[in-house]
Amino acid sequence: MSQSEVHVISHPLVQHKLTLMREQNRSTSSFRRLLNEISMLMAYEVTRDMPTQLIEIETPLEKMRSPVIDGKKTVFVNIMRAGAGFLDGMLNVVPGARVGHVGLYRDPKTLVAVEYYFKMPHSMHERDAIVLDPMLATGNSAVAAIDRLKEASPRSIRFVCLLAAPEGIRNLSETHPDVPIYTAAIDRGLNDHGYIMPGLGDAGDRMFGTR
Structure with missing residues (x-):
């Protein structure tokens, strides 16, 4: 059975900020700021091979043809609510990107993802989707979101998270092997409640101060 490509972004700045985020006594404002910063750093790696096109510009000295990306062909798909923390940092790097939303919550008893909202930009078949969710724990939310997203037929899909558990990687990789x-x-x-260990707790609660 084919498996997804898994890319671990090991840049020292990313790892440093992740360590700070893991700390139990980290304040809500500090956690939120670090998540914004780390998502910007990760955006550089995730978009490393984005297609470019040449346009003609004029420098102070002469005309030339130079590459640009078409940000409007990129869609950041926010898995609500915790994905919102990733979104701002990604948009700082690719401000022209469109944004889609998938509203999911995890049933505390079954750990199954339940959808309550879905909204994507039009013409997804022309766009590259980057799905954002800080935690890949059981993988059920990621699988459910990508199941729905594929109904819109985007040109490509990537999944980006801050932390992953082997169980979540296996679930997503086996269900959607074409999604890196x-x-x-x-x-x-995972522990008995489906939380990543050692992890950093519930990313949404820590981000919004509801823990």
Whole structure:
């Protein structure tokens, strides 16, 4: 069975900021700021092979043809609510990108993802989708989001998370082997409640101060 490509972004700045985010006593404002910063750094790696086109510009000295990306062909897909923390940093790097939203919550008993909202830009078949969710734990939310996203037939799909558990990688990779996974770290595994260990707790609660 084919498996997804898994890219661990090991840049020292990414790893440094991730360590700070893991700390139990990190304040909500500090956690939010670090998530914004780390998402900007990860955006550079995720978009490394984005297609470019040549346009004609004029420098102070002469005309030339130079490459630009078409940000409007990129769609950041925010898995609500925690994906919002990734979104701002990514948009700082690719401000012309469109944004789609998938509203999911995890049933606390079954750990199954339940959808409550779905909205994508038009003409997804012409666009490259980058799905954002800080935690790839069981993988059920990521699988459910990508299941729905594929109904819109985007040109390509990538999944980006801050932390991943082996169980989540296996679930997403086996279900959608064509979707590469980008993460800052692969942690040990899941506890009995489906949380990543050692992890950093619930990313949404820590980001919005609801823990």
